[in-house]
Amino acid sequence: MTESMDQTAAANQSQCDELAAAVLAYCETNRFKIAAAESLTGGLLADAFVRVPGASKVFLGSAVTYDIRAKASILGVDAELLRSEGAVHPEVARQMAAGTARLYRQQGDGDCVIGLSTTGVAGPGPDGNKPAGLAYVGCSLPEGFGGVRSRRTEAFELRLQGDRESVRRGVVHCILQKLRELSADSQE
Template sequence: MTEQESAPGGTVTSAVAQELLRRLAARRWSIGTAESLTGGLLASAIVEIPGSSQWMRGGVVAYDTAVKRTVLAVDAALLEEHGAVHPDVARQMASGIRRVLALGDEEALVGISTTGIAGPASPDGQPVGTVHVAVSTPERVAVASHVFDGDRTAIRAQAVLAALDLAVAELA
């Protein structure tokens, strides 16, 4: 897969985002994103699709660890012990965005999160390219961990595609 195909707005990413929106529409479920290393690219990939406004509630770019803790309610002890790049952080971010985007008593029904290290260096010794994505639904929370190759742009694009792929799988 070329960088263009996997980049937000690329053919593969757009096709997966379209499929995600079809599955959300079939269930009449809303969605929100909580992003760290992708910095809004995941939300952008979703809202590029015409009609996404029916299902997309919004997103939070929690690039700073303090935002993960204060806005998304990621456990402070987890962050202290493992740092921001951990599967359980992704899990809590995905669940947290559902609460953050609640309208009245109704949470967003799907939360997708990304956290990882896009490089060029790693602040905590984990390999550059380490990415954790999660999807939270009323049924369960799923997490997938990856180590992607490439430069910063390629890693971020692969993280977006991995998050969309996981969401599509969870809504099968």
């Protein structure tokens, strides 16, 4: 059973590596940059990008804002929203993504930073009334990425199954898949 699980993990990692490489290549060609704000994934999203040789041409960095106060003070997430709804909320993910795009924007580059964010409940159990496996991903997309006509920031919900590590890795895979789909759509 362990060998089968190792083979599955290796196949999943290989697929994430391919997705990340494709996204990075698209961004390099089209002069986009990527930055992340991670809570649930705690650095796994950054790792997915930096595993790819040459990622530094596109990937700017990741702020691991696991603590609720860090989301407010570093990323500018509304403190009242965090108090009333907690960190696991679509608007929190949206504000995290917008905040990371602003945080990593470099003078002279223009508005080219894709801001990504992750927040959710990895488990093993629920967090209050929020079940394990519930996650929100935020994407702040600049004009031109995936056919976007002006900066658009949105969040989408994921409901994943599995243990804590499977949920965290599943969120990373879903983000990479979404970015790949958007970049592929804009090339058609």
